[in-house]
Amino acid sequence: MDFKEFKKMERRASRTSFVYVGTLIILLLIDLLTPIHKTIDxxxxxxxxxxxxxxxxxxxxxxxxxxxxxxxxxxxxxxxxxxxxxxxxxxxxxxxxxxxxxxxxxxxxxxPSKKYKSLGVFKITGYCACKKCCGKTNGITASGTHVTANRTIGVDPKQIPYGTKIKIGDSDIEYVAEDCGGGDNTNHIDIYFNTHQDALMWGVKYLEVFIIEK
Known part of the structure; x- marks a missing residue:
């Protein structure tokens, strides 16, 4: 082998080494720049x-x-x-x-806690402002107030004065003596209802009556 041939072989080896090193560098850069994906099982x-x-x-x-x-x-x-x-x-x-x-x-x-004074057991009935119950329809009570459900009751004013606050049985409603019934109303209370049907449904009951004292 002469000197010229040796130099040719040396140049080929150099080019091959350069290409190999360049390829490694490129692969390394690709590996570094590629996002790492984590596999989640x-x-x-x-x-x-x-x-x-x-x-x-x-x-x-x-x-x-x-x-x-x-x-x-x-x-x-x-x-x-x-x-x-x-x-x-x-x-x-x-x-x-x-x-x-x-x-x-x-x-x-x-x-303040309310105090109650028992008046004993009364006959409790219902009424409304129709002609059958009152003979009048203007809805004005004997004490001059306007009848109101869950408030107005008819009493004997000699026994329970008008304006007296009354509790009937276990009810929590605070009634007010505002009206009176016909005849002898002793130990008898009429509860006002808005309709005649409601008054009939109440019927007749005998319940303990209390005066509300504060």
Missing amino acids: AKEVEYKTEKAENLSNYINLKTYSFSNLYLPTNVINETEVESQSAAIEPNEEKIVIDNNDNEIETTTVIE
């Missing part, structure tokens, strides 16, 4: 779905309307109650609910 997908469902449940549990909202309260000791009592009206109760940084202040009016 089925188990990991199931775990993430379960966490998302729990988060949804957590959000649902924390979403309330204000009317159903439960707020933890702070315990107010006796010293705090005494210090606040001067700013509260005698017939009012002041309630402060503290939830972290949010404070809700409400004032509840406390009505």
Whole structure:
């Protein structure tokens, strides 16, 4: 082999090495620039779905309307109650609910407890303002007021004066003696109803009657 042939072979080897190195550099750059994709197996997908469902449940549990909202309260000791009592009206109760940084202040009016005086058991009937019941239709009571359901009752004014507030049986309605019936009404009360049918449906009952005393 002569010198010229050796030089040709040397140049071919150099070009081959250069191409090889260049190819490695290109492959390395492609590898570096290509985004890495992580394969998530089925188990990991199931775990993430379960966490998302729990988060949804957590959000649902924390979403309330204000009317159903439960707020933890702070315990107010006796010293705090005494210090606040001067700013509260005698017939009012002041309630402060503290939830972290949010404070809700409400004032509840406390009505004095009612006292009842029993008059014994009365005959209780119903009536309306029709001609069959009253012989008149203007709806004006013997005391001059206008008949009103769930308020007006007819009584014997000698036994129960007009304007007296009356409780009948277990009812929570506060009736007022405003009218009187015909004949002897002793131990007899007529409850006013808007219609004759309602009065008939009431029928005749015997219930304990109380005077409401405040």
